[in-house]
Amino acid sequence: MKLGGIKSVENAHDDSVWAVTWAPATATRPPLLLTGSLDETVRVWKSDELILERTNTGHCLGVASVAAHPLGSIAASSSLDSFIRVFDVDSNATIATLEAPPSEVWQMRFDPKGSILAVAGGGSASVNLWDTSTWELIATLSIPRVEGPKPTDKSGSKKFVLSVAWSPDGKRLACGSMDGTISVFDVPRAKFLHHLEGHFMPVRSLVYSPYDPRLLFSASDDGNVHMYDAEGKALVGTMSGHASWVLCVDVSPDGASIATGSSDRTVRLWDLTMRASVQTMSNHTDQVWGVAFRPPGGNDLRTGRLASVSDDKSISLYDYS
Amino acid sequence: MASVYIPVQNSEEEVRVNLDQLPRDASDILDILKAEQAPLDLWLIIAREYFKQGKVDQFRQILEEGSSPEIDDYYADIRYERIAILNALGAYYSYLGKIETKQREKEEHFILATQYYNKASRIDMHEPSTWVGKGQLLLAKGEVEQASAAFKIVLDGDRDNVPALLGQACVEFNRGRYSDSLELYKRALQVYPNCPAAVRLGIGLCRYKLGQFEKARQAFERVLQLDPENVEALVALAIMDLRTNEAVGIRKGMVKMQRAFEIYPYCAMALNYLANHFFFTGQHFLVEQLTETALAVTNHGPTKSHSYYNLARSYHSKGDYDKAGVYYMASVKEISKPHEFVFPYYGLGQVQIKLGDFRSALSNFEKVLEVYPDNCETLKALAYIYVQLGQTDKGQEFIRKATKIDPRDAQAFLELGELLILSDTGAALDAFKTARTLFKKGGEEVPIELLNNIGVLQFERGEFELAKQTFKEALGDGIWLSFFSETNKSSIDAATSTLQFKDMQLFHDLESNGHHIDVPWDKVTVLFNLGRLLEQLNESGTASILYRLILFKYPDYIDAYLRLAAIAKARNNILLSIELVNDALKVNDKCPNALSMLGELELKNDDWVKAKETLRAASDATDGKDSYATLSLGNWNYFAAVRNEKRNPKLEATHLEKAKELYTRVLIQHSANLYAANGAAVVFAEKGHFDVSKDIFTQVQEAASGSVFVQMPDVWINLAHVYFAQGNFTLAVKMYQNCLRKFYHNTDSQVLLYLARTHYEAEQWQDCIKTLQRAIHLAPSNYTLRFDAGVAMQKFSASTLQKAKRTADEVRATVAGLQNAVRIFSQLSAASNLHIHGFDEKKIDTHVGYCTHLLSAAKVHLEAAEREEQQIRERHELARQVALAEDARRKAEEQRKFQMERRKQEDEIKQVQQQEEHFKRVKEQWKSSTHSKRRERSDDEDGGGAGEKKRRKGGKKRKKDKHSKSRNDTEEMEADMMDEQEMEDDADMNEPQTQMNDVEENPHGLLAAAGLEDSDAEDEPVGPSSTISRRRQALSESDDDEPIMRQSSPVREYSADMQESDGEIRDEDKTHGDEASDEE
Structure with a gap:
């Protein structure tokens, strides 16, 4: 497996690009790339040439997260002011504006069926689930307080939730927090299951393997990527190699490899059978905040694509084969 | 049976003397000889016989009698025999003199010999044998030239005189003219073919000296044919055999040498050679x-x-x-x-x-x-001596010469490399590499130490991949391969146990599976270094396995524990890290490195008292010589000083003084210690000597760039702080940004906060807000950042509104900013219901209230601005009318301003009066409170209630103000801004504490260096042992507080109400600060 650079857009935004996701192909168009930036906009790009399709304004602070509905027509973006804007990808019409104070909004993910939007709730130590038809809050999954930490450890009693990930069957939801623990929920029963231990620094990104509903990958500030058996509570493997924080992780549609982006300015490709880094892309000149594999589907999409975004205001597109 | 017959005087009879049975007492014979007046040649024969039988005394007795004056008289005309007797005696004494070891006796013998020869000469000046004897005597005395003259006299008379020829040959031999000598020997042999074997010995020796070994050998062999017992020939042949340097030759030579020894056990030459042989056989x-x-x-x-x-x-x-x-x-x-x-x-x-x-x-x-x-060994020895004498340059010169003379001497290159390590790592690396190539070319195994050194140097120069190759080469084949080679990775699932830092199960499993785990002692260091390298390459998982492998076999290897602890620490697993350090301390509870690290970890756990004890123990363990421990103590004191804020200036001064003393102590021991210099400069800055500290920081910064092992972001930050404190915001910004990029991969929200604050002071609001947003993005759980962002937005809006001229767009942006601020504050307010952030709801509410209030004001402004814009548009159409209108407007404005000013003054007076009243009330309250910190704190909590009341009043007032004219707002806004500013300053005061955590990260770094250096120390002069322990150190923000405090003082005069709230904020921030440091 290997990555080949296709195109990079310098100054794709006016400021740091913090979020990236693919809106899957619809009947009328191929997949689109959505990016969110500190410049308070969300931009829509046509692949493979990365032609700017549209610039969505409407946020008042930096856009920290973007998520796209699996059907490709709807997307959500959120900024540091904790508003979520749900919009039509093709028309940019606002569908809903969500907020659930006092919860903040960090990472967002639609579930594989597209009926729920999960939102990492920051300091509220919970994940909010929104119904995607009514846009109403249907559940709040709270992380129970951990027993017995030191009484002085004021933040330890609360988990600050940064990231969320859905299992491919949509039954499990994992969320990563500032203190490094990962919590796993049973979504249908709205129940907390257990913690996954191993990181002691913020877990900013999580992703489940598309084929194995038990296999979860986590990216942490400690510079490592962990592989967990999310059901068995076991750490299956560790992959180290980044020189600084690992900010984002995504798994390839074939499930054979993962890509990570790091503060060390590199994007790495990891072979999951070897559990080793097989390629390092260093075309970015600042922290890489997002990596996203293009979902399969649509026409002539046998070839894979990976997009990465960075603090250097640029977007890069790679061929994955 | 040989016998002589002494003729009986005056008769025909003869006395038959059996030569084998000479009487023991020579007097008997002498009596006969004298009585019968025997011919002198008989005397000589008998004497010679005695000599042959080793009866030297009898020999001498006869000859001395035979040379007595009595005999001279009697045998006056028998000259030749008399001369022969004298010459015999002369030769005898020459011989005695020659073998005598004591100088005095030797001289005496020679004198006697000389006397006899002289006597012989007196009988006949021209007798050749006398001259020959004299020549021999002179030779024995070492007077070669005179001996030669004596022999020459003889040879001039008879050029075939054999003894003279031999003597002259000997002279020439001693002169080193071997070919002349050889000629003389040859002539002697021609003249007298039956001459004794010794002549041929001479020929052999000459030929040997001339390098004609084969002919020499023939000559010696001929000698042995003639005289199988000839020791000299045997020895000479043996030496020749030994010189062949072949096993067979040596064996043959030794056999001969032994025979020579058996024949004559006192031949020194043979003895020496035998000894030499046995030396080599041990x-x-x-x-x-x-x-x-x-x-x-x-x-x-x-x-x-x-x-x-x-x-x-x-x-x-x-x-x-x-x-x-x-x-x-x-x-x-x-x-x-x-x-x-x-x-x-x-x-x-x-x-x-x-x-x-x-x-x-x-x-x-x-x-x-x-x-x-050109002897390389000698050159190397000299080089070594010069190094020992401290003359490294000369040492290098010699070793370089050695390598030049023999460019294939790997050992010399190795030594050269070791010499160069201290001064020039690049050249050292080259030398080591040459040595490696030479070892390889010579088919020898490259020493592990050499490879290790090469690896370390490459590591140091940042050539990580090369270093990795080198270390792997040094390690060769072994169990470790299964841990880091990718092909074998699947066979052992090492990854699963990477987190269990103390898990040895992996190795037990391997052993039970039949793998033999063997770690040779000489490879431990290389393994450790490879582990260090892997850490540097961010493969800490593999590194941890290597360290554990070392510990599995060598459980006393402290450094491996410490590295494991450092890895755990880097992953923020403090408890595990402490556990590992304690394991190390179990091995050696005095290990200063382990103690220092434990101290830092305890600090990280906020265990101040314990940390101080541990650090002190570390310092004691090295008699205060360990700079790191001393520095840590210095830092402890420094932070203790700033931790106390301005509450106890006395304590602060003591701690600062102590810190300075400790830094200075380190500087005295190691004048080049960057960290100590940095610390000292911080103390200077703390005391306000910015120029001095700036100089020091700049120097430290220069010195710190260049090595992979010295990473000092703190000095950059400190320098930026100094620029900031001096008001040079542009440079400060640049410095902060460079530091972020260079050392933190732009990930440090703390430095971003400094940056934001600089932008804030420089009134670059947009940059400030952007920077704060970045910081929030990096550290989402740090609510202080949001608060600061809110304040920045509020300040930005307020300052825009304050501007005399503003466009509608600006005002629009202001409105948006205010809305954001309101949202942020209200979010914080909501969050503070959930968490104990240390934010006071009311405080935030105040901000919210103020912002909404400002917002409504802004709307008015907006309308005005829009209207203005409209007017401008109209003006474009009707320029003249507009000009008129403007005039009118200006006039109207002036009037309004005048009115406003007046009203303002009135308001001010009113306010001051009000505040004075407040102040009095507050003063009364204060009187009741004691000065103890604890009390103060609870007071503040109580005061929170009071403050609340007051604030409500303030709120009322504000409400009232709101009803008053909008112009009045500007002024109140100003007051509030100051309040805010102070608030922010207070928020900044948390920084020293957060920074502490920063500093606590050090041991990781320290041990990074220390660990490796230790391993070097084991290898003798491997890496340059830069004793500079790594130290991070940051200047606190508090020096920045000073100008700000000054700034805030007028506010205090201004309103007592505000002062009250100050105290409150400070208290809040204090608790918040605690929390922040806990979070870390």
């Missing part, structure tokens, strides 16, 4: 016996020297350097010129090096060098 006992015998039997300087040398060598190899030194010295004393026999000088030099007498060794090796100017 039979030192025999060496000593033989050489002692040799010394006893010879007087010949060079031979003795050789014997002493053998003896010394024997002791030398046994390690008895004192004795060896004595004998080398004895050997050297026997040598007049080093050119003759230089080996003992070399040996002596070696022994003196061993005994530490470098100066004497130096002179000895220099003597060797005179003889063999």
Whole structure:
């Protein structure tokens, strides 16, 4: 497996690009790339040439997260002011504006069926689930307080939730927090299951393997990527190699490899059978905040694509084969 | 049976004397000889017979009687026999003199010999045999030239005189004219073909000296044919055999040598060679016996020297350097010129090096060098001595010469490399590499230490991949391969146990699976270094397995524990890290590195008292010589000083003073210690000496760039702080940004906060807000950042509104900013219901209230601005009318301003009065409160209630104000802004505490260096042991507070109400600060 650079857009935004996701192909168009930036906009790009399709304004602070509905027509973006804007990808019409104070909004993910939007709730130590038809809050999954930490450890009693990930069957939801623990929920029963231990620094990104509903990958500030058996509570493997924080992780549609982006300015490709880094892309000149594999589907999409975004205001597109 | 017949006087009879049965008492014979007046030749024959039988006394008795004046008279005309007797005596005494070892006796013998010869000469000046004898005597005395003259006299008379020929040959031999000597020997042989074997011996020796070894051998063999017992020939042949340097030759030579020894056990030469042989076979006992015998039997300087040398060598190899030194010295004393026999000088030099007498060794090796100017071993020895004497340059010069002379001497390159490590790592690396190539070319195994050194140097130069290759090469084949080679990775699932830092199950499993886990001792260091390298390459998982492998086999390897602890710490697993350090302390509870690290970890856990004790223990364990421990203590004091804020200036001063003292102590020990210099500069800055501290910081920064092991972001930050404090915001911003990029991968929200604050002070609001957003994005759970962002937005909006001229767009942006601020504050307000952030709801509410209030004001402004814009548009259409309108407007405005000013003044007076009242009330409250900190705190909590009341009042007032004219707002806004500013300053005061955590990260770094350096120390002079322990140190924000405090003082005068709220905020922030540091 290997990555080949296709195109990079310098100054794709006016400021740091913090979020990236693919809106899957619809009947009328191929997949689109959505990016969110500190410049308070969300931009829509046509692949493979990365032609700017549209610039969505409407946020008042930096856009920290973007998520796209699996059907490709709807997307959500959120900024540091904790508003979520749900919009039509093709028309940019606002569908809903969500907020659930006092919860903040960090990472967002639609579930594989597209009926729920999960939102990492920051300091509220919970994940909010929104119904995607009514846009109403249907559940709040709270992380129970951990027993017995030191009484002085004021933040330890609360988990600050940064990231969320859905299992491919949509039954499990994992969320990563500032203190490094990962919590796993049973979504249908709205129940907390257990913690996954191993990181002691913020877990900013999580992703489940598309084929194995038990296999979860986590990216942490400690510079490592962990592989967990999310059901068995076991750490299956560790992959180290980044020189600084690992900010984002995504798994390839074939499930054979993962890509990570790091503060060390590199994007790495990891072979999951070897559990080793097989390629390092260093075309970015600042922290890489997002990596996203293009979902399969649509026409002539046998070839894979990976997009990465960075603090250097640029977007890069790679061929994955 | 030989016998002589002494004719009986005056008769025909003869007395038959059986030569084999000569009477013991020579007097009997003498009586007969005298009585019968026997011919003098009989006397001589009998005397000679006695001599042959070894009865020297009888021999001398007869000859002395035969040379007495009485005989002279009686046999006056029998001249030849008389001369012969005298010559015999002369020769006898010459011989005695020659073999005599004591100088005085020797002289006496020679004098006697001379007397006899002179007497003989008096009888007949021209008698050749006398001259020959004289020549021999002179030879024995070493007067070669005179001996030659004597022989020449004879040879001039009879050029075939054999003894003279032999004598002259000997002279020429001694003169070193071997071919002349050979000619003379040959002539002697031609003249007298039956001459004794000794003549041929001479020929052999000459040929040997001339390098005609084959002919020499023939000559010696001929000697042995004639005289199988000829020791000299045997020895000479043996030496020739030995010189072949082949096993067969040596064996043959030894057989001959042994036979010579059996024939004549006192031949010093044979003894020496035998000793030499036994030295090489390691039979030192025999060496000593033989050489002692040799010394006893010879007087010949060079031979003795050789014997002493053998003896010394024997002791030398046994390690008895004192004795060896004595004998080398004895050997050297026997040598007049080093050119003759230089080996003992070399040996002596070696022994003196061993005994530490470098100066004497130096002179000895220099003597060797005179003889063999290109001898590499000597050059290397000299290089070593110069290094020991501290003259590294000279040492390098010599070793370089050695490598030039023999560019294939791997050992020399290795030594050169080791010398260069200290001064020039690049050149050292080159030398090491050459050595490696040479070892490989020579088919030798490259020493592990050499590879290790190359690896470390490459590591140091940042050539990580090369270093990795080198370390792997040094390690060779072994169990470790299964841990880091990718092909084997699947067979052992190492990854699963990477987190269990103390898990040895992996290795037990391997062993039970039949794998043999073997870690040779000489590879432990390389393994450790490879682990360090892997850490540097961010493969800490593999590194941890290597460390554990070391510990599995060598559970006492402290550094491996410490590295494991450092990895755990880097992953923020503090408890595990502490556990690992404690394991290390179990091995050695005095290990300063482990103690220092434990101290830092305890600090990180906010265990101040314990940390101080641990650090002190670390310092004590090294008698205060360990800079790191001292520095840590210094830092502890510094942070203790700033931790106390401004609450106890006395305590602060004490701590600062103590910190300064500790930094200075380190600087005295190691004047080049960057961290100590940095610390000292911080203290200077703390005291307000910015210029001094700036100088120091700049120097430290310059010095710190260049090595991978020295990473000092703190000095950049400190420098930026100084620029900031001096108001040079542009430079400060640049410095912060560079530091972020260079050291933190732009990930440090704390530095971003500094940056934001600089932007804030420079009134670059947009940059400030953007920077704060970045910080929030990096540290989402740090709510202080949001608060700051809110304040920045509020300040931005307020300042825009304050501007005399503003466009509608600006005002629109202001409105948006205010809305954001309101949202942020209300979010914080909501969050503070959920968490204990230390934010006071009311405080935030105040902000919210103020912002909404400002917002409504802004709307008015907006309308005005929009209207203005509209007007401008109209103006474009109707320029003149607009100009008129503007005039009118200006006038109207002026009037309004005038009115406003007046109203303002009135309001102010009113306010001041109100505030004075407040102040009085507050003062009363204060009086009741004591000065103890605890009380103050609870007071503040109580005061929170009071403050609340007051605030409500303030709120009311504000409400009232709101009803008053909008112009009035500006002023109140200003007041509030100051409040805010202070609030922010207070928020910033948390920084020193957060920073502490920063600093606590050090041991990781320290041990990164220390660990590796330790391993180097094991390898002798491997890496440059930069004793500078890594130290991070940051200047606190509090020096920045000083100007701000000043700034805030007018506010205090202004309103007592505000002062009250100040105290409150500070308290809040205090708790919040605690929390922040806990979070870390």
